[in-house]
Amino acid sequence: MTDTAPFDPRQAIKTLPTSPGVYRMFDDRGQVIYVGKARNLKRRVGSYFQRTVHNSRTQALVVQVADLQVTVTHTEAEALILENNLIKEHRPRYNVLLRDDKSYPYIHLTTHQQFPRLSFHRGQRRDAGRYFGPFPSSGAVRETLNHLQKVFPVRQCRDSFFQHRSRPCLQYQIGRCTAPCVGYISESDYARDVRHVEMFLSGQSNEVIDELVGRMETAASDLEFEKAARLRDRIASLRRIQERQYVSGAKGDVDVIACRLREQLACVQVFVIRDGRNLGNQTYFPKAPPDTAPEEILYGFVARHYLGRETPGELLVSHELPDVEVLEEALTADAGHRVRITSRLRGERRRWLNMAERNAEHALSARLTTEATTERRFEDLQQALSLDQMPERIECFDISHTRGEATMASCVVMGREGPIKEDYRRFNIDGVTAGDDYAAMRQALERRYRRLREGEGELPDLLLIDGGRGQLTQAESVLEDLQVTGVTIVGIAKGPRRRPGEEVLMMAGQPGEFRLPPESPALHLLQHARDEAHRFAITGHRSRRGKSRTTSxxxxxxxxxxxxxxxxxxxxxxxxxxxxxxxxxxxxxxxxxxxxxxxxxxxxxx
Incomplete structure (x- = not known):
């Protein structure tokens, strides 16, 4: 990148090769604003700077390009994988981005112990044992574990808890464990429950039911009616789980992916089907530039979501994707097995996709309703505080400690789209008198806004301080010392009776206090930010306090x-x-x- 000569797209395009590769576009600050892949770099990059009319998104991108860099690859599939890695690293503003990039969760069954344990697992599968999944969300795993505990009372407690028991715990009392920790069940009977769990999680629930039916009939013929009744209840529970999870006509491992777009908001719904069982669904709201087509969003989602993660053998998608052969080739190479992407569906599979599309529509409607509510709150806040413009970004600070011990400050950020959690920050407060909330607030504000003043982030339009006039004065002093201007400072304190709806508000530069009506949308927005800051601060404080008490x-x-x-x-x-x-x-x-x-x-x- 050069600082002297202006960017000349025609000259840059002349030097580009005609081979596959990845291109990165930079703005005048050196920030990556777009990453793309191409079968022919010269032709693809050149298309951006032709005189033909582009959509508004491409026009907005092109006028900001101040530099260009390319990386040549052997194949277009290699370019797709590199593009995916660069997008995750730089998160350019004009690419389709996903917030949730965690690995899939699994159910882990240990195999090296006398009494194996079932547990939730996320991350690398290093420990010995069997892993079942992947599941679409942690909620789906916990729901399955809960069902399993009712039907197959295999322990789910930690080893440290299990090894130090002298009497059964509550799980035994409510019938969700057989108390192997104190020898209430034989090793052979426990092993049978473990085998049933493995069979059920492997898709052999019918075989498990047949075996339980045989045991129930034997118990009844031996006049062991209580045992027969317990087995009958277990069979009934298994059948109810089957009804919820069974997908008619499903074979193998399939993910069903539907995309819906409305009012520039995109929603992607993913249903996970494994061995004929519906393991649940997950909703994603990828961040996409305006005027992005649904098939582009879906293509970017599939690449971002599946490359580098476990991928099933088939993906059923709601739109026909561009360059689908390249995407299949990249996913196949990454997964180590054949991956097919299908959009033209009939019969049973069409009904699965319809189900995913209906869920995407519902989630999109709910999200738009929430965003409309948030928009009304911001509009009401502008009127309530007599602001010249509607605030786009609110930062709220809170202090948490226990009698001065392990003081922690939090900063949470609220935007028009809701909480911006990637911008949340915590500050360990040191070097101040224990319990001095004013000094703690000043230190946190100085550390936060000194960095922002130096260009490391974005200044808020409104700074909300959880506290009274003293904390507000500290905020005024800090911003004045750092010469930060254009930020409205508001203090929010609980009323005399400390009840929600009776909060007292103060504004920097204005004498006196004022209140907003309890039903005011603006007050609800300020309460939300204040409560979120308090939650974030106290969580960090408890963690720090616990660490200090357990660390020598x-x-x-x-x-x-x-x-x-x-x-x-x-x-x-x-x-x-x-x-x-x-x-x-x-x-x-x-x-x-x-x-x-x-x-x-x-x-x-x-």
Whole structure:
């Protein structure tokens, strides 16, 4: 990139090869604003700068291009994979982006233990055992685990909890565990329940039911009616689960993907079908530039969502995708097995897609209703505070501590689309008097806005401070010292009775206080931001406080590992004994040199 010569698209295009590759467009600040792949780089990039009329999205992109870089690849499929990686890295504003990029969750069944355990798992599958899934969401996994616990009482408790039981826990009392921790079930009977779980999760629920029916009939013939009744209830529960999960005509592993677009908002619905069972669905709202066609959104979604993740053998999509052969080739190479993408469907599969489309429409309507409500709140806030313009970005600060211990400040960000969680920040507050909320607020604000003043982020239109006039004054002082202008500062404090709807508001530069009606949409928006800041602050505070209480101060001494710390604690009976010990006493402990003993003594005695 050059700082002197202006960008000349015609000259840049002349140097481009005709081979496949990836191109990156930069703005005048050096930020990547678009990443694309091409079968022919020269022809594809050149099409952006022709005189033919583009849609408004492409026109807005082209006028901002200040530089161009390309990477040549062997094939178009390689270019697609590289494009996907670069989009995830740079998150350009003119590409289709996904917020949720976590791996799929699984159900994990251990196999190396005497009494195996069922658990939720996300991430790399390193531990021994069997993994069932993937499931579309963590909610689908937890719902399945809940159903399994009612039918097959296989333990789901952590090993540390299981190994230290002397009597059954509550799960045994409510019939969701057979208490293997205290020997209430034999190893063979427990192994049978584990085998049934494996069969059910592998799609063999009919075989499990047949086996349970046989056991029920045997129990009834042996006059063991209570046992027969328990088996009857278990069979009934299994059949209810089957009714919810079974998909007529489904074979193999299939994902059903539908995209709907309305009022520049895109919604993608994904249904996960494995071994004929519907494991649930997940809703995504990919961020796409205006005037992006549904098939473009769906193409970008499939590439972003599946490359680098486990992919089923077939994807059923609601729109015919461009360059579908290239996408299939890239997904096949990435997954290690054949992946087909199908859009022309009939019969049963068409009905699956219709189901996904109906869910996408419903989710889209609900989201638009929520966004309309948020829009009304912002409009009402502008009127309530007599602002010249409607605020686009609100930042709210809160302080949390327990009698001055582990003070934590939070900053949450609200936009017209709702909470912007990737911009949330927490600040560990140090170097202030315990319990001094004013000093804590000042430190957090200084750290936040010094960075923003230096260009690391975006300044808010409205700064909301959870607190009274004192905290508001600190915010005014900090922004004045940093010469930050154009930000409206508002304080929100609870009323005398500390009831929602009775909040007192203060504005910087204006004397006195005022209240908004309890039913005011503007007040609801401020309450939402305040409550979110409080939640975010107290979560971080509890984590920091818990860490400080479970972490030994000796861990901060260089060269003092866990074995040596343990030896010292055993020798002197705790920190009090260590503080009373001299250097010679410390050096007598095995593994503690004189130099290390001096460091320990100096640390413990200031």
């Amino acid at each position: 101060s000796l861990e901060e001494i260089p060269g003092l590992g866990p074995k040596r710390r343990q030896a010292l604690m055993k020798q002197f009976g705790g920190l009090k004994g260590l503080k009373r010990a001299g250097v010679e006493d410390l050096a007598r402990v095995q593994g503690i040199s004189t130099a290390l003993a001096e460091r320990i003594h100096a640390y413990l005695n200031g």
